[in-house]
Amino acid sequence: MRPTILFAIAIAISAYLPSCKKDNNGGGGSSSDKLKDSTILYARDIYLWYDKIPASFNARSYDDPDAIMEAIRAYSSEPGFTGPVDRWSFAVTQNVWDDLSQGISKDFGLGIFFRTANDLRVSFVEPASPAGKANIKRSWQIKQINNSTNISTSNLDFVRNAIFGANSVTIVFGRDGKADTTVTLNAATYLEQPVILDTVYNTGATKTGYFVFNSFLGDTNAIRNEFARIFNRFNTANVSDVVLDLRYNGGGYVLLQDELANYLAPNAANNQVMEEQKFNNKYTQYNSTTRFKKKGTLNISRIFVIVSQNTASASELLINSLKPFMNVQLVGPTRTHGKPVGYFPIPVMDWYIFPVSFRTVNKNGEGNYFDGFALNHTVADGLDKAWGDTEENCLAAALKYISTGNYARVLEPNSKTDLSTLTISSNDKLGAVRFRGAVGIPKKLNR
Structure with missing residues (x-):
């Protein structure tokens, strides 16, 4: 729709x-x-x-x-x-x-990031995409691309063009505990599924809900229905904490951010200011305030958000909106992207233009985070593990804090994970192929 x-x-x-x-x-x-x-x-x-x-x-x-x-x-x-x-x-x-x-893509449906400078991994797979239909999984290592074994940050342009700029690619994948497999993918059109995983864990005497959410774009009604389903599951399980995984979420519709914030916010936030949108001095009549309208019965005082440099815009707006009301703990390899502004599509002939048109601030007037949000705990992206694996670095750190009150160590001795500047920079470029934005509409037009 x-x-x-x-x-x-x-x-x-x-x-x-x-x-x-x-x-x-x-x-x-x-x-x-x-x-x-x-x-x-x-x-x-x-x-x-x-x-x-x-x-x-x-x-x-x-x-x-x-x-x-x-x-x-x-x-x-x-x-x-x-x-x-x-x-x-x-x-x-x-x-x-x-x-x-609408979340319609035409590509291989494959996300990739470097675990180290010479270790390229599948970061996520769209289920309905060619990669999803080929049963490719997060954590698989990419050993060859089109017969080339030069898979490293030093050959980034080749990697990026082959995965994101071609109509066909042949990849040799390494799989933990299994033989390598060769897959040829042909780009095709498919519908993205922003909700990657939701589940509940036992964390000591309590339960924790985990939710991996990849985009605020797509079928807005379907995504709203997914939110309702997930939080009904969390409520039924009587979860005491939530780990929200936005590490690859570049943003999307502000209205969906509003919806998710209303499920996550504590009861005390109801009717309080969620965010303000502020336009330039020609259009102050469109400045607006959105207030929380609490949904569901989940009433938590803290939230753990897994983030990275690819966590942007509407995802950051969610973090900023919740901060005045909750203890928001940020866990991941890097601070967030840093986009406290948004835009809306303006039709010009057969184009839409998107000049940045508004900034957002939270209840406390905080918002100028062009350098992103700092982390509470730094830990490398566990690209060698499947989604939901309790030994995956980021998830493990959050679950350990919930269980013990302390985070896991940042990196274990002789770890093969890498937080080097070169690897982070290369992953930022790989992540840039996906949309990063907060798409809104002036509230006074949306009536």
Whole structure:
């Protein structure tokens, strides 16, 4: 089911951005030039840092709206930060966004990250994808790609292009305790399933719910139903703690973040401020406040969130929204991505443009986390273990704290896991192929 949010935006934007004109003030030019002119005119109006874009900026010198969006990022200055803070403004054709926003992908359905500089692992598999149908599993080691054994961070471009930029690939996988297997994958269209796993563990005298959630994009009704199912399971099991795994979740719809926050927040948060959206000084009439509307009977005072540099935007918004009301413990290999801002799709001819248009803050006015959230406990991603394995590094650390009041050691002696700068940087580039964003709609349009 296509989210109705897109239709609402498409019919509302032209009415609610009155200062934007679509013909470059009556100027001529080709259809391509008019597309570029409209793109920069919208940006000069709604972009959070619109007043920093110089008058000399020549949109027609760029290839397309996406190149223009990338170029305006250079003018996103914020007090306390050196250099531009915007890494996200972008544009895509409407048919591409229609698929992306609904969780429709056309690729192999394979996530990959380096465990060490020379140890590439499957990080996740989409069940309905070619990789899922081939029964490939998280933790499998990638030993060869298209007959090449040069699988290392030093050959990152080859790895990335072969896995994410090709229509076909042949991979030799190593499997713990089993013989290697060779699989040829052909890209195909499939529907993503953001909920990877939910389960309940015994942690001493209590029970802990574990939930792996990979994206806030997709079929919004189906995802809401999954939230209801999962938290009904947690309530029935009488869980006392929750471990929420967002390590690969780059964000998505703010409305789904709101929904999940309402399940996780304690009863005391009901009717309190969840988050505020703040636009530039031309559009302060769209500034809005969202309040908690508690769902379910789960009433916990703390939450453990597994994160990484790929935890971004709507995922970070969830963390920030809960912090004033709960003890939020962050566990993982790196601090989070750092995206306290959002956007919404603006239709321009057959494109949608996404200039960063609003910032978010929590009940305490906290929000400027462009450098991400720091960790309470640093531990490498357990890429050698399956989802839900209680010996997987990140999950094990959280479960140990719940059981004993202390985290596990960061790295055991002679560990083969790696938290080096090079490995983290390479994984950040591999993670960047997935969407990172908070997609909202001005509250006063969503009525």
